[in-house]
Amino acid sequence: MSDHDQEILPPTPGARVGKFIARKDVTQTLLLGLFFTAVFVVLGRWVYPHWMPQVLTKQMQSNEDIMIWFTVISAPIAGIVLAIAMESFLKMHRGDTPPEEGIAIRTNTPVVIIWTATSLLFCIVAIAWGIVALNTDSAAATRDATKSLIVDVTGSQWAWSFYYPEQKIHTHTLNIPVNRPVTFNVISDDVNHSFWPVQLGVKVDANRLVTTTIEADPSATGPIDVKCAELCGLYHAYMETSGAVQTPADFTSWVTSIQATGGVQQ
Amino acid sequence: MSVETAAPSKSKTAVGALIAIVLGLAVVAGVGLTLHTVSADPQPKLYATKVGTIVAADGKTYNHYTIADGVYPDPINSKAHGTTATSDGGHPSWPSYGPYTDFVLPANSYITVTLTVYDSGNQLNSPYFGNVVGTVDGTATYDGTSKTGLAPTEVEHTFTLHSLPTSTQDPLFVNVPLPLNTDAEMKAYNNDPTKLPVGHKVTFSFLTKGAGHYVWNCEYPCGDSTYQGFGAVMGQLGYMSGKVTVV
Numbered sequence: 001m002s003d004h005d006q007e008i009l010p011p012t013p014g015a016r017v018g019k020f021i022a023r024k025d026v027t028q029t030l031l032l033g034l035f036f037t038a039v040f041v042v043l044g045r046w047v048y049p050h051w052m053p054q055v056l057t058k059q060m061q062s063n064e065d066i067m068i069w070f071t072v073i074s075a076p077i078a079g080i081v082l083a084i085a086m087e088s089f090l091k092m093h094r095g096d097t098p099p100e101e102g103i104a105i106r107t108n109t110p111v112v113i114i115w116t117a118t119s120l121l122f123c124i125v126a127i128a129w130g131i132v133a134l135n136t137d138s139a140a141a142t143r144d145a146t147k148s149l150i151v152d153v154t155g156s157q158w159a160w161s162f163y164y165p166e167q168k169i170h171t172h173t174l175n176i177p178v179n180r181p182v183t184f185n186v187i188s189d190d191v192n193h194s195f196w197p198v199q200l201g202v203k204v205d206a207n208r209l210v211t212t213t214i215e216a217d218p219s220a221t222g223p224i225d226v227k228c229a230e231l232c233g234l235y236h237a238y239m240e241t242s243g244a245v246q247t248p249a250d251f252t253s254w255v256t257s258i259q260a261t262g263g264v265q266q
Numbered sequence: 267m268s269v270e271t272a273a274p275s276k277s278k279t280a281v282g283a284l285i286a287i288v289l290g291l292a293v294v295a296g297v298g299l300t301l302h303t304v305s306a307d308p309q310p311k312l313y314a315t316k317v318g319t320i321v322a323a324d325g326k327t328y329n330h331y332t333i334a335d336g337v338y339p340d341p342i343n344s345k346a347h348g349t350t351a352t353s354d355g356g357h358p359s360w361p362s363y364g365p366y367t368d369f370v371l372p373a374n375s376y377i378t379v380t381l382t383v384y385d386s387g388n389q390l391n392s393p394y395f396g397n398v399v400g401t402v403d404g405t406a407t408y409d410g411t412s413k414t415g416l417a418p419t420e421v422e423h424t425f426t427l428h429s430l431p432t433s434t435q436d437p438l439f440v441n442v443p444l445p446l447n448t449d450a451e452m453k454a455y456n457n458d459p460t461k462l463p464v465g466h467k468v469t470f471s472f473l474t475k476g477a478g479h480y481v482w483n484c485e486y487p488c489g490d491s492t493y494q495g496f497g498a499v500m501g502q503l504g505y506m507s508g509k510v511t512v513v
Contacts, residue, residue: 154392156485157496159428161394170394172439189391190487190494208494225431233493234501238481241439242431262414264397266404 029087037079044071053199056245058217060201062133141215144181153186155193155206158235169258171265174243177251178218186212194229218245309504312366320376328376339385360499361385361488367508378471384462387422387446395424395485400440406470422446424485435478442470474512483507
């Protein structure tokens with residue numbers, strides 16, 4: 001008789017779980033899961049941030065925080081899944097008769113409760129975090145509206161162009177000063193695009209005939225990569241430009257140099 | 267009761283694994299070769315011609331290269347898709363640059379481009395592309411007259427060169443609007459497509475930096491009525507868009 005032919009189940013779900021955990025392969029899987037979880041926590045908390053774009057705004061800092069913490073709290077799930085895969089790979093039954101179907105997990109009340117509650121908790125945390133972040137950004141934008149730098153952004157197949165009403169300059173790169181809120185008024189000439197200055201941590205649709213608005217609070221200097229995040233045709237992949245968050249002096253110098261060439265950046 | 271089955275011999279297992287690996291590699295190689303063949307650029311390339319040296323506004327001396335091309339109301343006259351009387355690339359009504367849409371330029375050089383434009387036009391979607399941008403002095407010469415741009419309603423097509431800023435190559439952005447041919451100038455062509463207008467000659471210069479791969483496209487909505495004039499011809503390489511390689 002094979003090991004898998006018969007299994008007498010304990011009478012209660014709790015006893016079943018206890019017996020299940022006491023099995024050698026399950027214990028090994030749980031230990032492996034703990035190990036992989038620790039690895040993913042370390043990667044998510046201390047390594048992953050190095051692979052993310054530079055943080056130049058408060059919004060990008062919020063983005064990075066939520067990415068890090070969701071990676072960390074998701075680590076146990078990834079760890080257990082990888083542990084089960086590893087245990088299955090190492091203990092595979094080559095040439096053996098496949099085992100019978102396992103215990104139907106839908107009858108295991110504690111597992112179902114834990115699984116549902118954990119998923120629900122993740123969703124609630126994500127929603128609450130998002131609402132708080134959105135509300136904070138909106139309140140800051142309203143508070144800073146009078147001192148914001150305005151930049152009118154136009155998406156065209158397949159290039160971005162910018163107009164600074166206060167400075168009266170047209171540009172093909174996006175430069176903004178540090179420590180001054182900026183408001184982007186975004187529109188499209190043709191199809192739908194998506195304005196995504198990566199290091200600023202904001203992204204908004206660029207629609208034809210409708211202006212969308214988004215704000216950013218630059219808190220550090222550094223380069224900006226502006227991309228289109230909406231598949232928009234032949235050269236969508238090339239619909240990118242560059243720019244920078246600059247010191248106020250450098251920004252003023254940049255503006256002055258463009259004004260000197262008739263208000264159009266060369 | 268279980269049915270015990272004999273495990274395969276080690277040699278059979280090794281042969282099976284070897285066959286699986288070879289088949290896997292063959293599939294990957296086949297897919298790779300197919301994709302490489304399909305993605306090969308069929309367009310001929312125009313190599314810039316050296317005409318001497320020139321001192322630019324920055325006081326430095328550069329090797330001076332030139333290229334010349336045309337902008338046509340149809341692909342047959344452009345000769346970008348073959349030199350026979352029926353070579354239209356399958357789209358006889360599409361406008362087209364020609365005879366080249368792919369250009370090869372030397373690095374760190376002074377490039378002078380001459381475009382002769384034979385097509386009619388109307389209005390740009392974005393007035394921004396009516397500006398001359400990225401040339402050595404911010405101007406282009408239109409039939410001998412230097413200008414910093416054209417009115418958005420007087421544009422036929424544009425030559426707009428750009429790149430990926432996140433790559434390791436130097437950025438390059440050039441935009442030159444091209445003037446339209448009026449209805450009167452297009453009258454003979456509209457009656458007989460072999461009779462092109464005299465055309466307008468546009469000349470501009472820009473500096474290349476390091477080696478890199480760039481693309482150019484037209485920013486005038488010269489496609490069909492879909493996508494605000496950016497359907498049809500604007501969605502296919504080799505007509506109103508192409509590549510620039512700096513070597």
